[in-house]
Amino acid sequence: MNALMATYAPLPVTFSHGTGAYLYDTHDVRYLDGLSGIAVTNLGHAHPAVTEAIREQAGRLLHTSNYYHIAAQERLADTLTRVTGMERAFFCNSGAEANEAAIKLARLYGHQRDIEQPEIIVLEDAFHGRTLATLSATGNRRIQAGFEPLVAGFVRAPRNDMEAVHNIARNNPNVVAVLLEPIQGEGGIRPLDSDYLHALRQFCSEQGWLLMLDEVQSGNGRTGHFFAYQGLNLLPDVVTTAKGLGNGVPIGACLARGTAAGVFAAGHHGSTYGGNPLACAAAQAVVDTLESESLYGKATHLGERVRAALRAEAGDDAIVDLRGRGLMLGIELARPCADIMQRALDAHILLNVTAGNTVRLLPPLIMSDEQADTLGAGVGRVIREFHKAGTAREG
Numbered sequence: 590m591n592a593l594m595a596t597y598a599p600l601p602v603t604f605s606h607g608t609g610a611y612l613y614d615t616h617d618v619r620y621l622d623g624l625s626g627i628a629v630t631n632l633g634h635a636h637p638a639v640t641e642a643i644r645e646q647a648g649r650l651l652h653t654s655n656y657y658h659i660a661a662q663e664r665l666a667d668t669l670t671r672v673t674g675m676e677r678a679f680f681c682n683s684g685a686e687a688n689e690a691a692i693k694l695a696r697l698y699g700h701q702r703d704i705e706q707p708e709i710i711v712l713e714d715a716f717h718g719r720t721l722a723t724l725s726a727t728g729n730r731r732i733q734a735g736f737e738p739l740v741a742g743f744v745r746a747p748r749n750d751m752e753a754v755h756n757i758a759r760n761n762p763n764v765v766a767v768l769l770e771p772i773q774g775e776g777g778i779r780p781l782d783s784d785y786l787h788a789l790r791q792f793c794s795e796q797g798w799l800l801m802l803d804e805v806q807s808g809n810g811r812t813g814h815f816f817a818y819q820g821l822n823l824l825p826d827v828v829t830t831a832k833g834l835g836n837g838v839p840i841g842a843c844l845a846r847g848t849a850a851g852v853f854a855a856g857h858h859g860s861t862y863g864g865n866p867l868a869c870a871a872a873q874a875v876v877d878t879l880e881s882e883s884l885y886g887k888a889t890h891l892g893e894r895v896r897a898a899l900r901a902e903a904g905d906d907a908i909v910d911l912r913g914r915g916l917m918l919g920i921e922l923a924r925p926c927a928d929i930m931q932r933a934l935d936a937h938i939l940l941n942v943t944a945g946n947t948v949r950l951l952p953p954l955i956m957s958d959e960q961a962d963t964l965g966a967g968v969g970r971v972i973r974e975f976h977k978a979g980t981a982r983e984g
């Protein structure tokens with residue numbers, strides 16, 4: 590028992606340090622990290638470029654205020670917009686806050702067009718965060734239950750269903766934007782259909798709606814590009830990210846282009862910490878390292894190795910579906926598998942389970958080929974044992 594509010598039920602392990610793809614517990618036992626703190630430590634633990642950037646910045650200046658120019662923030666905005674095809678950036682401290690910024694931006698965009706009750710289309714099984722607006726946008730009743738009244742202004746649609754979007758457009762003149770994850774993360778690692786996303790892009794342009802992508806989990810090099818949309822030849826109006834951007838130093842960003850980039854003016858939005866010198870120095874090192882170490886291509890290559898090793902070890906009958914892009918992988922099993930986290934921990938592998946029956950892997954992009962093979966084979970073994978235990982019980 591400790592003095593923490595019981596919002597999490599942690600597994601019985603405490604880590605003391607990490608290096609690369611490994612974490613070490615307080616007894617110095619080594620674990621292969623297949624989760625990266627949920628897509629955060631994409632460059633692994635204690636990456637020298639990030640450590641050095643933090644050390645250097647911390648010795649000079651941690652924080653000033655957005656009342657003054659912040660050179661590190663302006664530089665990071667320049668880099669991120671160059672890398673992503675966006676034009677302007679707003680910095681905050683988390684994924685939920687990045688989505689809050691996008692939601693506010695869309696509402697203001699609506700008001701600037703005389704739409705007084707603007708609404709945003711969101712998808713079933715979406716996850717956008719735990720603040721009141723973002724849990725209202727989330728398509729999971731378990732996350733919303735008990736926190737009603739929900740924030741108004743969201744219209745729900747099934748994923749990959751353009752007809753549903755057309756229907757909403759016919760009946761609802763207040764829609765101003767669509768917010769979605771190009772690869773649903775908490776919803777079970779579900780990449781949306783490319784045809785659907787392209788049709789949506791075109792329809793948003795025709796309707797004057799903003800296409801807003803939540804790349805909090807899929808972004809920062811995880812899927813073979815800085816953002817997943819870049820692998821689809823698609824350009825949103827707004828994109829949000831966080832998690833891997835700071836490799837563990839909290840930072841989020843809402844990026845925009847075109848009309849969307851000019852919606853916010855002074856006083857419309859803000860954050861005390863958002864984009865402070867320390868967070869921006871860490872994120873700059875992350876983005877620079879993704880490029881200098883060619884980690885985009887590596888994510889694709891390593892993802893293929895993990896898949897191959899995993900399939901070989903688990904056997905096809907243990908896996909219902911293997912989904913994802915790059916190093917964002919979901920292995921759907923035939924039954925709920927929450928206890929696989931403990932089974933994997935016993936095998937000194939870190940992973941987690943999402944959407945009840947999907948094992949989720951989000952390993953660091955800096956793994957060696959050998960580590961990718963070991964991870965795939967290790968997870969495959971855990972899945973095979975889990976499958977065998979289930980069939981033994983049934984039989």
Ligand SMILES: Cc1ncc(COP(=O)(O)O)c(C=O)c1O
Nearest residue numbers: 683684685716717718774805806
């Ligand atoms: C797609 C997506 N959006 C938003 C969030 C919320 O991010 P944060 O926990 O940093 O607020 C998450 C976190 O899992 C996410 O996966």
